[in-house]
Amino acid sequence: MLRFAGKRLLWALVTLWAIITITFIIMHSIPGDPFAREGKMPPAVYENLTKHYHLDEPLYVQYFLYIKSLLVFDFGPSLKSSTLTVNDYIEKGFPVSLHLGIQALLLAVVLGLIFGVIAALNRNKWPDYLSMVLAIIGISVPSFILATFLINYFAVEWGLLPAATWSSWSHTILPTISLAMLPMAYIARLMRSSMLEVLNQDFMLTAKSKGLNKGFIIMKYGVRNAILPVVSVLGILAANLVTGSFVVESIFGIPGVGELFVDGIFNRDYPVILGSTIFYSMVLIFLIFIVDIAYFWIDPRIKVAGEEQ
């Protein structure tokens, strides 16, 4: 297991390095300039700005300077803010996005699994149709529409919940629901089809022939086996959720890292673009690793490579 983790870590570093380099190259090849504005920008002011952020150096120098600062975990300043650095953005924003992401993930997984199982058990009857219609809605309705809709009714019309910001736990409810809808629908559909396949398996009949309780069979024989494909997509799903959703965080005014990436590109804020790309990649690599480990734990048929009986 240790060797496995070691190999994966090495591979992760190589992947990260490739991502950094490719992003750096692409970033500097697209048109646009972090200091361009639709206002006055005299040449002297422009030059002062460029010099201040080392953007006047040749690209390879900038690249090495950046890699050097990365080694001490310094992601650099933001070109748009004199107050917060990229590290600040990530340090302040990630816990918030993480919190929102975890809540949304939990909600999506729990409800998604429940709906998926109910749909599979009642195939072609009304609980199935209802669950699948909800799933289609969840997948097709864009999160910003859902978010605005929820705010409009729960906050404005009925005054039950606050409309926006991130000031107390009740402020997290609407954003969590908005963020969870899509993954929940996705998980529900996946679980449904996985469950249907499992329900057709021979061992389901064996279980029934033993006179076991229906609920027990559903859980231990059905869900336990059907959940495997769902686990394999959880890694990417989780990575998406915990790195912040641009749309949901924007609408609810949540100070997470969701907007970091999009704003960075829009502003051509190079350190922010690189920083958020690296960060997202790290989170993704880590979560996929976790999922792979979880898979060993969940599916006894899979062995760690090199670990033979």
Place this chain on the structure above:
Amino acid sequence: MDNLLEVKDLEVSFYTHAGEVQAVRGVNFAIKQGEVVAIVGESGCGKSVTAKSIMKLLPSSNSSYKKGSILFKGQEIIQANEREMKKIRGNEIGMIFQDPMTSLNPTSKISDQIAEGLRKHRNMSRKEALNYGIKLLEMVGIPHAAERIHHYPHEFSGGMRQRVMIAIAIACEPELLIADEPTTALDVTIQAQILKLLKQLKDDLNTAIVLITHDLGVVAELCDKVIVMYAGKVVETGNIAEIFRNPRHPYTMGLMRSIPRLDMQRDENLYSIVGTPPDLLNPPKGCAFYSRCKYAMKICKDFSPEMESLEQSQKAACWLYHPLAKSAVKTS
């Protein structure tokens, strides 16, 4: 009651997109305590459906018992509700399935799978169930049982898995064991072992066994009685000697003839019955074997024969043996 299991006029149908498939069209048989009965027939003849219907294991959404009764120890199974059935399944009746590779829960340890029935029906604690499970594994011939009980199904070979299945099925010492083609998916050497095991268990525990199979060799090894099914109906019953030495129904005769024999010539063709079984969406009015039968008579086309008693315990559903038929046919 004398009979452990009595099946009378059983009719079971499946409702599909294409229509109603009459899988079982009037089956009658009885099994006594400790008897080993084989139900043989080709694929699609309804033997597996009959077996599953004894424990009501058919999918309820698209199947239904159209007629008949199944009496197990005097209790009417068809009317029984789920709660009552759960008391019977795995407890008074056990079942072994065809494919050991797919019939066990891949994500659950063997210890748990054996323990499930024990804890439900015998109220054992975890520890008790574990120890009892080890004994069961030893009984079915699994070496190093105490270690291997903690393994997962994929860590066992096919033959071993079938033994495990048997262990699970007999865990609560059921009076009736239904074995649905238990050796079909195994190779011949393993087959012999499994059959030996079943025989031994029958001797030790006095369990009645219903053995579903299409392999007549297996039948000869193990069984007391044989029931031959064709197109959803029973066409002949009798004890082992009667059926093998003196098959009466033309279908049974064809079956016996098609068993390859050691004393055949090298270039002799294997015999097979011409034609195919009828479509059970639209079963024929008369005898289902009519189109393939050498001895077919006019009446066979329009009227379905009833079971005629022959010598001893043998019975056949064929117009040839009707008292009014011209003469009985002798096999060569």
Place this chain on the structure above:
Amino acid sequence: MRKLKVMALFLVVVTLLLSGCFNNSGTSEPTGTKDKPGGNNEVTEKIIRTNSGSEPGSLHPGKAEGSHDSWILDHTFVGLIKKTAEGKIVPGMADTWEQSDDSLTWTFHLKEGLKWSNGDPLTATDFEYAWKHVLNPETASVYAYQLYYLEGGQEYNAAEEGADLKALEDKVGVKAINNTTLEVKLAQPTPYFLEVTSHFTYYPINKKVQEENPDWYKEAATFVSNGAFKLTQWNHKENIKLEKNENYFAKDEIKLDGLFFTLIEDENTAWQMYQSGELDLVYPLPQDVTGKLMAEKDPIFHNGPDLSLYYLNINTKEKPFNNVKIRKALSLAIDRQTIVEHVAQGGQKPAYGIVPPGILDTKGDFQENSGDLFKEDVEEAKKLLAEGLAEEGLDKLPPFVYTYNTLEAHKKIAEAVQEMWRKNLGIEITLENVEFQVKLDREKAGDFAVSRGGWIGDYVDPMTFLDLWITDGPENNSQWSNKEYDRLIAEAKSTMDTAKRMKAMHEAEKIAIEEFPVIPIYFYTKPYVVRETVTGVYAPINRYPQMELADIQ
């Protein structure tokens, strides 16, 4: 079953942990007043709650940019002069001032006993220090050019590698003669200089604080300012709280206890928060909300002029747009009233000139005095187009591209203009939306035919718009050149005589309209909402709504 119980327990624990995450984020959101029926109308603290639209990039007056910084700075700092709600210049930090005969030297006399919010005395040195700090090339201030009006300002800021920065700094025309006297030397006579000193780049900075801790402006705890309010709480990307500054020289005029800004980017959400009672003032508003409130004449709705122009750049260096008649035809064929009423819907004013309303003329309002410098006329447009094409030797206008940066509002206007040109002039154009950055790139490179533009004035004087289009002006994307125009602009810049200036500028505007290097579409407005219980808010033409003198009933 055991595993299930463990998982359920895990879920419960995680949820509890997460819900406890809010204990010490230090956010105390004031409840303020709620106008909802049956709501609690008790006024606890007089705090106006509003939304600032995004996290400030920098609250250091020398490095600030954009409204997300300046709105906060408006309320925490004050410069040499202040402006009343009507736009009249009145004393700020400076009590009196005079200019030399050649108008190149201004002397400002600060009030006595001025203090910073932390109690430090505020002197003229703080002004000198602040302005030189802005011009220092190493500060890399985006608005440094605002201080180029000072003698030596541009030279200092544009210093080359290896130059003697100290020497250049000493040559900059600002000096603290004593604690209360500030002497300013200008590079050339600048008639609107006084107006310019109200820009945040000219705010003073506490020299002592800056030298001890250059990062003072990054956190509330170290923030020192001299205005009506002080910064007491800054939860980055969440909210900012300002409280009354007891050291403010005019503190008795301040009736509020403080201001609270949430930092939410989405306009719609801000509006919804107003509706749910969580905010008291909202600017800007979503377009459809503006339209609706205007139509309903809702008393919470206020609209006023804004110092900005929405226009189309025409690339005069690309044929056939070098032809004046063709450009004029394009302009005359647009129905601005329809655009303003049905497309933009913000109560904007159709623009028949370059300079927006709200700027004082010698007498009256500059834009009013200009009047409508041209009239839309489809027939005339058709005629001009035909003539122009003939002059260029074309029989029809080749299809061209109208470029705009990706925003729903710009798209709608582009589509409207496209349709108007098609209907009225029979020409087909294609629309192209590009990212904001790309549009700027293309404009600078001259790689466009017609592109959407917007300009916000830097100071309240017609020159802030008119000098955009001098020959080779850096923002003159049209690359238009007119000697007479240049002459008039130079004249207006060099004389201190208001009458002469205004006359020159009016004439320059007329030339611009005759030649149409750009096609004005509308003048922006400033629609905002504020609860009826909040009084005293006013919106100057070049600022966001000012809440300094507001009160809550």
